[in-house]
Amino acid sequence: MSIPASAANHPDDRGHLLTEQANPRSAQLDQLSPLELVDLFNQEDQRTLEAIAAAREPLAQAIATITTALRQGGRLFYIGAGTSGRLGVLDAAECPPTFCTPPDLVQGILAGGPAALIRSSEGLEDIFEDGEAAMADRQVNALDVVVGITAGGTTPYVKGALHAARQRGAKTVFIACVPADQVPAEVDIDIRLLVGPELLAGSTRLKAGTVTKMALNILSTGAMVRLGKVYGNRMVDVAVTNSKLRDRALRILCDLTDLDRAAAAELLDRSGQQVKLALMMHLGHLDADTAQAQLTAHQGQLRPALAAAEGS
Structure with missing residues (x-):
C-alpha cells in the first residue's frame, strides 16, 4: 500500500511515540551532580547494546541484502533528516578512506543538503515530495538499496524517499527507534532499535543517535567484509592517502x-x-x-x- 503524500505531510500527534516520552529515571535530571549525570548516562547507554542484540536478525538480513546489491553493481543510500541524516552522511563519508570504495557507492542524503550538516534545518524534513525527488535526482533503480533513518519513524522526507524507492524497484530498509505497532512501515527490512525514552525527553541525538550509529557501523562494515575488503580483521582495501x-x-x-x-x-x-x-x-x-x-x-x-x- 502506498503512502499518500497528504497524510505523510500531516503526521498524527507524536506525543505517544516512545522517543517522545519522558524517562522516569531522569525526572530529577536538573538536580544531579556532574558525577551523577555521567553515571546516569552510562546506565541508560547500556540499553543501546540491548537494542542492537534484539535487532540482530534484521541487521543480518540487511547486511546480506546490501552485499548482494553492491556486488551486482548497485549502490547504498542512507536518507534522513537532522541527527539521523547526519549519521548517514557520516557513515557514507567514511567508506572511501576505510574501504577504498568510489564516492558514489555509499551515499548519504540529508534533508536540506550539505548546509544542514552544520546548521539545523529540521523544517525541511516535513516535505514528503522532497524525499521522492531525492530518489529521482540520484536515479535510484532496482539494483540499489535505500536505508531510511528516522528515530521517531514519522519523518515525511524519509517516508517519501522510501515510497519512491519502492516504486523504482529498489530494496528498502527502515531504521527507527519506535515499535512497529506505533509507526508501521512498508519496507523489505524493518529494523527497530528500541532504546526507550531519552534522559532529556525527545532529544533523539542521545540514545537513539548512539544506537543508530552502531547499527550503521554494523551495516556498512558487515557488507564490506562480505565483499572481501577485509582479510582477517585488517582493512586490506584501505586507501593509502596520507x-x-x-x-x-x-x-x-x-x-x-x-x-x-x-x-x-x-x-x-x-x-x-x-x-x-x-x-x-x-x-x-x-x-x-x-x-x-x-x-x-x-x-x-x-x-x-x-x-x-x-x-x-
Missing part, C-alpha cells in the same frame, strides 16, 4: 607477512599503494599483473584468490 594511512598499510603488511618495514614499503610501492594486491603478490609469489588477475577472477576476495594460487 602518512597515517601509509603507516597503517605498512603495519598490515608486516603483520601478515614475514617482511620488515623497508621490504614492506618496497612491496607497497610496487603494488601501486594497494595493500590487498601487495599481499596477493607476496603471499601468492606472483607479479603484479598476475596477482591482480587472480583477485579479479575471485571478485576481489583475497582468501579464495590465495587458495587458488596455491592450488595451481
